[in-house]
Amino acid sequence: DAGITQSPRHKVTETGTPVTLRCHQTENHRYMYWYRQDPGHGLRLIHYSYGVKDTDKGEVSDGYSVSRSKTEDFLLTLESATSSQTSVYFCAISEGQGFNEKLFFGSGTQLSVL
Amino acid sequence: KNEVEQSPQNLTAQEGEFITINCSYSVGISALHWLQQHPGGGIVSLFMLSSGKKKHGRLIATINIQEKHSSLHITASHPRDSAVYICVLSGTYKYIFGTGTRLKVLA
Numbered sequence: 001d002a003g004i005t006q007s008p009r010h011k012v013t014e015t016g017t018p019v020t021l022r023c024h025q026t027e028n029h030r031y032m033y034w035y036r037q038d039p040g041h042g043l044r045l046i047h048y049s050y051g052v053k054d055t056d057k058g059e060v061s062d063g064y065s066v067s068r069s070k071t072e073d074f075l076l077t078l079e080s081a082t083s084s085q086t087s088v089y090f091c092a093i094s095e096g097q098g099f100n101e102k103l104f105f106g107s108g109t110q111l112s113v114l
Numbered sequence: 115k116n117e118v119e120q121s122p123q124n125l126t127a128q129e130g131e132f133i134t135i136n137c138s139y140s141v142g143i144s145a146l147h148w149l150q151q152h153p154g155g156g157i158v159s160l161f162m163l164s165s166g167k168k169k170h171g172r173l174i175a176t177i178n179i180q181e182k183h184s185s186l187h188i189t190a191s192h193p194r195d196s197a198v199y200i201c202v203l204s205g206t207y208k209y210i211f212g213t214g215t216r217l218k219v220l221a
Binding site: 031033035040041042043044045048050090092094097101102103104105106107108 | 118144145147149155156157158159162200202204207208209210211214
């Protein structure tokens with residue numbers, strides 16, 4: 001267990017409002033990821049981080065920004081939420097590489113944008 | 115064309131049946147993961163494979179790197195195995211997720 005905590009677990013917001021989701025880990029893992037999960041799609045990468053202040057875009061990054069000012073926290077911000085961003089958001093951590101690689105996921109955040 | 119394909123998309127089985135879920139891919143990988151997601155629940159990693167076969171309880175996962183194919187088998191299936199099973203391709207700290215196989219095991 002990588003000690004991953006996502007908050008909030010559920011969020012309902014209105015179109016146009018900013019929203020920040022938090023992913024917190026306790027094990028000093030370097031790589032952290034934000035994914036969204038929608039029906040008919042596999043998990044899709046929004047942004048990822050490979051260290052403090054080191055982040056990069058994923059395949060569905062439009063409308064999202066991230067920050068990682070501390071190793072343990074990776075924040076996902078929707079600057080101005082839209083209904084298309086209604087989704088389940090998962091934070092993930094990877095540990096190791098190759099034959100000892102492991103993936104861990106947070107419990108998810110159900111976000112509804114009305 | 116999708117880089118990873120899972121089959122079947124949906125599967126209903128009777129308790130006790132042997133179940134196979136398949137994952138085919140078209141890109142080079144360093145490893146392949148199988149994940150389990152219960153309804154309304156979080157995601158749990160079941161296996162990581164870079165070659166061969168792994169077994170954990172009633173679950174067996176195999177991979178054939180040359181054929182770019184992996185299978186997840188469940189022996190003596192049980193209703194608590196009802197979940198979505200997701201195949202994940204691993205590159206260098208990059209991951210490609212299949213759309214999942216939704217399994218329902220009836221008592």
